[in-house]
Each structure stands twice: as C-alpha cells, then as structure tokens.
Amino acid sequence: MPDQTRPPGQRVTIYDVALEADVSPSTVSRAFSRPSRVNSETAERIRQVAGRLGYRTNPLARALTTSRTQMIALVIADITNPVYAEIVRGAQEVAADGEYTTVLIDAQESDRLERAAVERTMSTVDGIVLASSRMSDSAIRMVAKQRPVVVLNRALADVPCVVTDDPRGVRRAAEHLGELGHDHITYVAGPQASWPNGVRWRSLLEAGMELEIKVRQIGPFSPTMAGGERAAQELCARPATAVLAFNDQMAIGIIRGLSRMGVNVPGDVSVVGFDNILAADIVTPRLTTVAAPLYAEGSAATRHLLTMIEGAPGHTGRPMVLPVRLVVRDSTAARNPSPGRARPSWVRQRPVPGPAAHLP
Amino acid sequence: MPDQTRPPGQRVTIYDVALEADVSPSTVSRAFSRPSRVNSETAERIRQVAGRLGYRTNPLARALTTSRTQMIALVIADITNPVYAEIVRGAQEVAADGEYTTVLIDAQESDRLERAAVERTMSTVDGIVLASSRMSDSAIRMVAKQRPVVVLNRALADVPCVVTDDPRGVRRAAEHLGELGHDHITYVAGPQASWPNGVRWRSLLEAGMELEIKVRQIGPFSPTMAGGERAAQELCARPATAVLAFNDQMAIGIIRGLSRMGVNVPGDVSVVGFDNILAADIVTPRLTTVAAPLYAEGSAATRHLLTMIEGAPGHTGRPMVLPVRLVVRDSTAARNPSPGRARPSWVRQRPVPGPAAHLP
C-alpha cells in the first residue's frame, strides 16, 4: 500500500524498494538501468515491488552522477513562424524514439534572447539543435565546445550542420521566372542575421549571371507578413515584375500589400516564396514557392545529435544537404507584355501607396 | 565508448571557487542564492573569482537538494496549430521573467502521447500548464496531485483553470448570424476530447433556444484544414446556410471545400470560425471569427502557476475567464433569399461532392 502520508512526488527512493525487495540499493539501480544487469528473476521481483510502492526513478539524481539528463534542447528562431512546427515535429519524433525529452526554446528572432536561453539551458541538456540560429558563429562555436550541437539551416566549419539545397531552389525559381519571360528579379531580403538569407541572395546573384536575368535586392525586412507588406510599399517605389521573397510569410505580405495598392499578382507582378508553409496554399493567388523538407530537417538534425551524444564524433566535414523542390502555383505568370517601357505600366497608376478601395 | 576529452562543461565547482576566494564552500553557495546571505564585500569577491574561473552553478545538483528545477512544462495539443504559438509566447514571457525555463510538450492531439510525455517530464519540472489537454479529468487530477498544475481552456473542479468566455463568443456569433437572417446554424465539431468543443456546442444550443435559431451538429472532424474539407463534403449532404466551426483551421478548410464544389461563401453559406489565427485574415473571403486573447491566456495561466510554485494555494474556486470578441469579416453575409424552400438552392445543383472545375 503506497505511502499516502508523505507529501507526494518522489518520496519513494531506491532504498525503500531495496528494503522491501530484500536486495541492495545498487541492485535496484541496476535493475532500472538498461541493459538490466540483474538476474532476470530478481529483476522481476524488484520491478514488482517498485510498482507496488509507486517508485519512479529520479532523473535529476541520476543526471547528477551520469551527467546525462536525457533531454535535448531545440532552439528555433520564432515559434510564430509555421515552418518550425514541422521541424519541431520531426525533431520530437526522433528524440522521443531515443527516450529523449525535447526542450523547445523560442529565440524570438533575437540574438540576445537566444544566447541567454541557451546559456541557461545548456547545462541541463545532453545536446542542442540550433535551428536557424541568430547567434554569431563564434557564439555557436562556444556552445558547441560545451555540448554536442547540430546546426540547422546554416553552414559552419567545425560544427555538424544540416542545410537545405537553397541554391538549387533559387536556381529553379529563377529558371521558372525566366521561362515566364521575366528578365529582372527582385529579392526581398529577410533578417540579416539569417544565414539562409545570405545564401538565397547570393544564389540568385549567381543564377542571374548564368541565366542572364538581372537581379537586385531590397530590404532587409522582418520575415513576417507585416514585413512583406512593408516591402510591397518599397516595391512600388522601385517596381518589379518578378519577386523572390525570403520566405512565404513575406511573400504573402507582399501579395497583400500589392493587391491593396491595386497591383495584380500574378498579372503585374509574379511572386515566389520560400518554405511552402500551409498558408501558401490558401492565399489568393496560391503561392509559388520553394518547398523544403521541414520534417526531415528536424529529424535528420536530431538523429545526428543523438549519435553524437552517444559518443559518435560528429560529422563536421561538409554540411548534410537536403533536397528542395519548386512548387508552382498561381502567384507566378508570364510577364505582362509591357510595350517597350522599362517600368511596368502599373507604376504610374498608383505611384504612392494608400488604402485603396476594393476592386469589383 | 569512452569520451575523447572530458566534457569541459561544468568542471568548475563551488569548491574551486571557495578555495580561490578563501572562503568555505557554503559561503560560496550562499553568495549565489538570493537574497545573497553574505557580507556584500565577500560576496563581491566571490562573484569576481567565480567569473574569472568561469564557474556556473549546476542546476541539476541544486535541484537535487532544493527539489526546484526552475523549469515548468507547457503542454499544448498540437504545435502545428497556430493558436498555440501566441499562447506559448505569453507563457514564455512570464516564465522567463520569473527565471523559469519552459519545456514545451507537443501532445499531437493524442491522449496517450500527452500522458506519456507528462509522465516523463513531471518529476523534472516545478509545475505544469496544460493547454487544451486531451487527457481525462482523472488523469489531470492525478498529475495535479504531484505537481502544481494550471489548466488552460478547460474547467475542472479542484484544479486551477483559465478559460475563455466561449459561451459569450458563441452567443455573439449566433446573434450576428441571426441578424443576417439565418435561422439555422450548423456546428462543425472538433475533437471530442477537446473540452471547448463541448462548451461551444452546448453554448450554441442554448443561444439557439433564446434567439429562436435552429441548430444542429455534424462531426467530429479533425481540427485541421483537412478536417474542414471533409466537413464541407458532409455539409453538402446536409446543407446549411450558416456554419459555426470549432476553429479557424476547420473554417478555412470548409470554405475551401465548399468553394471547390461551387458553393459560394458567404453568398450561399456563411462561415464563422474560432480563434482568430493569422490565416483568418488572409484567406478569401476573410474569415469572421471569435477572437480569443491567446497571449493573455498563456501569460495568465503561467503567472498563476508561478504563484502556486512559490507556495500560494492555487485558486480552485471557479475558473478564471478571459473575454473574447467577435471579429466580423467577409465570410458571413445576409442569408441568400431562397424563395420559400427549406433547402438552399445550391444543393440541387451539385448534390454530390466531386472535383469540380474552377469556375471562370
């Protein structure tokens, strides 16, 4: 009969079980470690007694001696951004399979907050997945010196990395736009602290060279819908017929902002996003975007982290790269035949943004 | 497999600092607890030495004696659902302010997974916020006996709860629909394990009585866009002119499903959602919905949890209820004047769902 008088919660210890099962405490301990190094017969008895007494091994105490907590930290840049949901799922899946608990940390797009949170959590976890970290390279290396770390969406020497094949994705997007007759692509930049942001821009630069498409960049803007709407305004000042946005949220914001100003997407401007979030499929027009294998990113990174925690050396050669694909939907279309003028026709119609009435 | 180099993390202990600062270990300990029960002069010296040596207090060891880990668990039903993002933000904010780290647990809409995760984490955290728990009342009470618990979006005797004023929200939605001439509202149900789901249906029942609006329920469906699309099909079999969905995601799915079958929203059917997620504002038509104070939910629940952890009794009288408001957008409109027939006109046009072509 379980001891009811005690303040509940972790009062039953290994000693209680040992006493009751008539073995030494260490035997109980062994019975609860895997592989159970105990005579299967006594092990059974111990388990039985433990069950009856309501014994639960105390992970904290265990951690104190083993220095393994069976917890990993997953740091994401912004929990508000739906891309991370799938990444988290992938990571949790793998972690749970390996009997690890995942501590999710939301950095809120802030270098400072991220560092503080990592600092606080570091000593409590067995390893860390840094998804889209906003920290500096050196800060990351510092962390990686203390704990196994896998970096997601960022390449970094000496630290295991998992990235997506963004250059290929950008290239595909540029080709697609080129085929539609666009000879000029504007990149709408996201956070400067975002590593993929740089990669995407440079990839576009390169693709532009090869495909003979002119490219330019505006921004940076916040990687949110609001950021996209702001970008739309700037887009009006320096018009474009084809836009590649840092991510889907911005792309959606751009479409909204443009529409509000009477600019038609994809009629006047084609817009391509990045990530293929769920919302990309529900906006009007449905968003053409570069899809990343979100779930696989999370699971791959975590899988690698777990092997490192188990003692594997950590593959720091070159980053593991995951494939992407271009999902063509309705936000891109053949370039509006503008008869021999440099600027698209819509510019003069509404040179300055303002709350336009809904078009019929 | 032996580790290559000793993990450099956490090698500096209180003893090292004590030695260097020429005080006893307990003094160092006291210097690092707050309020610092040490001569401010020596405290300063200790801090200095600690800083120089790179000493970091080991939360695990501390927890072993104090049985306080400075961590709380936040369990959410589905990380894929954007409502939780804001709730998480609210919770994290408060937790961080109180020097607590938040362990986020995604239950994936599964009673079983949720229990397992809570079970695993319980002994490691000082308290738990259960947001939209899918566990049974008894399971929750069991947990609440072991650790401070605050339940969010669910009322439960003997456990502190924070809920939103859904009855009022439903009532407002019903009034709104009634004013638009609808005399019949169909509730599209979400998960049966969801407490708000029951509340919303019962509230609609009640509102229907008072407002003399007929109501009925279909479902349950999965609380996702996919679930909504499935509901749309059933909606065709048993048509309606006004629909209240369990949440926004379903509402969006319903709109999509209906549109695909050639039914116009809000022309033929008005749709109201619940939660006011970001996507509600970007779909076409923009979604009329009952908005909940997500951020406040998370922060209120967490704030209450922290006071309980500090020893406060936990307000188990009646649940704390947060206000909601109806956000009217474009998915609701005056009832299509159907001349004296019970069933809306569009039913006969397309009695059976099928992949309809896009309308021009």
Place this chain on the structure above:
DNA sequence: GTGAAAGCGCTAACAT
C-alpha cells in the same frame, strides 16, 4: 556572518 558536517537519490567503482 561564516564554517563544518550531513545528506538529496542515484550510480560507479571496487569487492565478493
């Protein structure tokens, strides 16, 4: 205010 000693609950050497 500070020091000395005694654990928190568990695991990891050693023994046997």
Place this chain on the structure above:
DNA sequence: ATGTTAGCGCTTTCAC
C-alpha cells in the same frame, strides 16, 4: 550476479 563504499555538486541544518 550481487553487496559495499564513495561520491556527483550543491544546500542546509547546526554550531561558532
């Protein structure tokens, strides 16, 4: 295969 003996790093009585 099991028992014995030390701690893990910290906090906390107790003395002084």
